[in-house]
Amino acid sequence: MSVLSFSGNHRLVDQYDDELKLFRTPWQKFGVVLSVAVFVLIPLLFQDTLFGVDVLSVLAYAAVWSIGAIGLNLLIGFTGQISLGHAFFMAVGAYAAAYFGDDRGWPLLAYLAMAAIIGFVVGAIVGPFALRLRGDYLVVVTIGLVLVGEHLWKNWRSLSGGPGGRSVSASTSIGPLDMTGLNIFGWEFSEEQSRFWFLWAVVALVVVLSRNLIRSRPGRAMQAVRDRDLSAEVIGVSVVKYKIGAFAISSAVAALSGALFAVFLQGFVSFEDFRLLTSINVVAMIIIGGLGSVSGSIMGAVLITVLPRLIESNSDTPLFNWFLESDEGGFVSQAAFNQILFGVLVIVFLIVEPRGLAALWLRIKAYFASWPFSY
Amino acid sequence: MNELLQTLFSGVALGSKYALVALGFVIIFRATGVINFAQGGFVLIGAYLTYNFSVTWGINWYLSILLAMLCGALVGVIVERLLLRQMVGEPSFSIIMMTIGLLFVIRSVVPTIWGFANLQQGGPWGIDTVSLGDVVFAVRELWAIAGAALAITAFFIYFRYSKMGNAMRAVAIDQEAARAQGISVNKVVMISWALAGAVAAIAGVTLSTGNAQLAPTLEVVALAAFPAMILGGLDSPGGAVVGGLVIGIVQQLTGLYQPRHAEFLGEGFSVVMPYVVMVIILVVRPYGLFGTKEVRRA
Numbered sequence: 048m049s050v051l052s053f054s055g056n057h058r059l060v061d062q063y064d065d066e067l068k069l070f071r072t073p074w075q076k077f078g079v080v081l082s083v084a085v086f087v088l089i090p091l092l093f094q095d096t097l098f099g100v101d102v103l104s105v106l107a108y109a110a111v112w113s114i115g116a117i118g119l120n121l122l123i124g125f126t127g128q129i130s131l132g133h134a135f136f137m138a139v140g141a142y143a144a145a146y147f148g149d150d151r152g153w154p155l156l157a158y159l160a161m162a163a164i165i166g167f168v169v170g171a172i173v174g175p176f177a178l179r180l181r182g183d184y185l186v187v188v189t190i191g192l193v194l195v196g197e198h199l200w201k202n203w204r205s206l207s208g209g210p211g212g213r214s215v216s217a218s219t220s221i222g223p224l225d226m227t228g229l230n231i232f233g234w235e236f237s238e239e240q241s242r243f244w245f246l247w248a249v250v251a252l253v254v255v256l257s258r259n260l261i262r263s264r265p266g267r268a269m270q271a272v273r274d275r276d277l278s279a280e281v282i283g284v285s286v287v288k289y290k291i292g293a294f295a296i297s298s299a300v301a302a303l304s305g306a307l308f309a310v311f312l313q314g315f316v317s318f319e320d321f322r323l324l325t326s327i328n329v330v331a332m333i334i335i336g337g338l339g340s341v342s343g344s345i346m347g348a349v350l351i352t353v354l355p356r357l358i359e360s361n362s363d364t365p366l367f368n369w370f371l372e373s374d375e376g377g378f379v380s381q382a383a384f385n386q387i388l389f390g391v392l393v394i395v396f397l398i399v400e401p402r403g404l405a406a407l408w409l410r411i412k413a414y415f416a417s418w419p420f421s422y
Numbered sequence: 423m424n425e426l427l428q429t430l431f432s433g434v435a436l437g438s439k440y441a442l443v444a445l446g447f448v449i450i451f452r453a454t455g456v457i458n459f460a461q462g463g464f465v466l467i468g469a470y471l472t473y474n475f476s477v478t479w480g481i482n483w484y485l486s487i488l489l490a491m492l493c494g495a496l497v498g499v500i501v502e503r504l505l506l507r508q509m510v511g512e513p514s515f516s517i518i519m520m521t522i523g524l525l526f527v528i529r530s531v532v533p534t535i536w537g538f539a540n541l542q543q544g545g546p547w548g549i550d551t552v553s554l555g556d557v558v559f560a561v562r563e564l565w566a567i568a569g570a571a572l573a574i575t576a577f578f579i580y581f582r583y584s585k586m587g588n589a590m591r592a593v594a595i596d597q598e599a600a601r602a603q604g605i606s607v608n609k610v611v612m613i614s615w616a617l618a619g620a621v622a623a624i625a626g627v628t629l630s631t632g633n634a635q636l637a638p639t640l641e642v643v644a645l646a647a648f649p650a651m652i653l654g655g656l657d658s659p660g661g662a663v664v665g666g667l668v669i670g671i672v673q674q675l676t677g678l679y680q681p682r683h684a685e686f687l688g689e690g691f692s693v694v695m696p697y698v699v700m701v702i703i704l705v706v707r708p709y710g711l712f713g714t715k716e717v718r719r720a
Contacts, residue, residue: 183451184708327526330519334516383533392523398508
């Protein structure tokens with residue numbers, strides 16, 4: 048990603064060697080420090096609502112969707128395998144957590160790891176389809192996966208509780224630390240605060256793991272497969288290995304997010320949470336955030352999660368109440384408006400900035416870094 | 423035996439509706455090389471417009487369908503000009519996602535205008551039935567089959583003998599070569615979207631006849647038509663018809679026999695059966711039954 052090639056300019060990536068670094072520019076180190084500060088401070092500062100939105104709760108959801116979006120971006124953005132089956136893999140994780148965490152009573156780390164492992168295996172089983180099928184055919188098969196999954200969850204009653212769903216109450220502690228009520232050296236924190244820290248810590252872990260994956264040999268092989276699988280094969284990249292591997296890893300990350308979703312956010316799981324709409328949601332997140340960008344996945348997930356809640360809480364303000372359905376009239380229901388907004392956002396981003404939110408940041412950076420030659 | 427005949431009949435009826443939806447997919451795929459996920463949305467628009475013209479405004483039923491087809495074609499053209507033309511040269515994934523974004527907008531705008539309630543689509547046949555021995559045919563299903571057969575035949579004649587139809591075939595084979603022959607690819611793409619919009623209107627009407635069958639959930643049917651389209655091959659109109667019929671019949675037969683002979687597969691298995699068939703066929707023939715095999719050169 049050689050944006051510009053100014054020698055001696057360390058604010059832009061200008062060497063191929065830079066692509067192998069975890070921190071490509073000094074700014075990124077600064078960004079990490081800033082993120083950690085924000086991570087620690089948000090639960091302490093925003094315990095109430097902001098613009099009518101329960102900040103910590105919304106951001107907890109955003110954390111789980113971020114993980115899901117990163118998983119999908121590894122598959123679509125970095126390996127170029129288009130899948131609308133992400134909801135199925137998330138469901139696998141959610142039900143794995145329900146079985147091992149709730150029915151079997153395993154501890155937190157054990158059932159999360161188990162969910163990821165099962166996700167990995169299921170992804171590796173589905174992966175070979177990508178070898179045989181390309182592009183549109185693969186998309187439709189992954190849609191089929193979600194529909195077959197939906198049927199499975201409705202009928203596998205002993206696991207899923209049937210169409211009505213089931214509650215999931217699993218352990219949320221790592222050793223003495225309860226992730227829904229942290230107590231550190233006598234400082235007690237609320238459930239929302241603890242949950243925020245835990246979930247975003249998992250996001251951070253997934254970010255580091257996927258960044259490392261991308262900049263190392265397998266990640267670069269994945270990107271070669273994305274750019275042109277035939278060329279990749281010619282230069283000695285095993286397309287079989289990396290296509291299946293990408294499905295497996297993407298699915299493992301998705302399963303992790305599904306497990307967190309079931310245990311920490313809902314405490315309940317039903318097939319309705321993992322329908323085609325869910326898959327499309329996650330795809331929209333990575334398009335809006337930026338295909339092939341880890342940080343973009345998070346930005347997209349946060350935007351798609353926060354925006355509907357923000358509008359919902361402010362639906363009675365003059366900005367929205369003339370068209371949003373409420374006691375005072377209006378003609379668009381909240382749910383319909385969310386979907387319209389969401390469709391329009393996807394279309395606008397695809398036309399105006401196909402590289403997503405992540406590229407906006409790159410543009411700003413390039414503008415200042417190349418000053419006074421910015422154009 | 424009667425039971426089997428009855429089921430086969432309803433399978434053919436369902437299949438011809440699927441074939442109409444799948445034909446819309448195929449027309450656009452041939453011209454642009456992408457699946458139009460918004461086709462389900464077009465189906466929805468066509469069905470509701472027909473309802474609006476015939477029931478709400480009291481226009482003659484046949485005229486209503488024609489008007490709805492015209493409007494559907496117009497919607498197709500507008501979508502192509504405003505959105506898809508911006509995406510020329512973008513990867514097919516982006517174009518697919520754009521049509522999904524469009525589907526989201528349409529499926530929310532339609533119930534905003536017409537409401538979420540189930541409505542009664544008009545039509546000259548009502549709920550009449552015809553009996554042949556012990557087998558009962560609903561007249562509206564016979565109409566659906568006839569309508570689908572008519573529309574599909576008309577399309578094939580147009581495709582085979584008209585100048586524009588030939589141009590469309592040329593573009594599907596090789597855009598560059600077609601352009602070199604003086605064919606306007608832009609025009610072909612535009613006409614294709616118009617045709618897809620019009621076909622979607624017929625599909626919408628045939629799908630929404632019957633007792634209070636007109637509901638916003640109609641676009642889900644487009645999902646069921648995916649296997650039909652894939653089964654026949656994405657770029658084969660004939661394949662769409664065969665695929666539609668096969669999927670329709672298989673789905674109805676599964677609905678009949680699976681609860682008795684394979685209960686362990688669970689309730690409502692017939693809904694996912696088309697996808698199972700599709701996956702099996704794709705594993706054997708990755709380009710569908712009649713699709714063009716992609717040639718890959720280094």
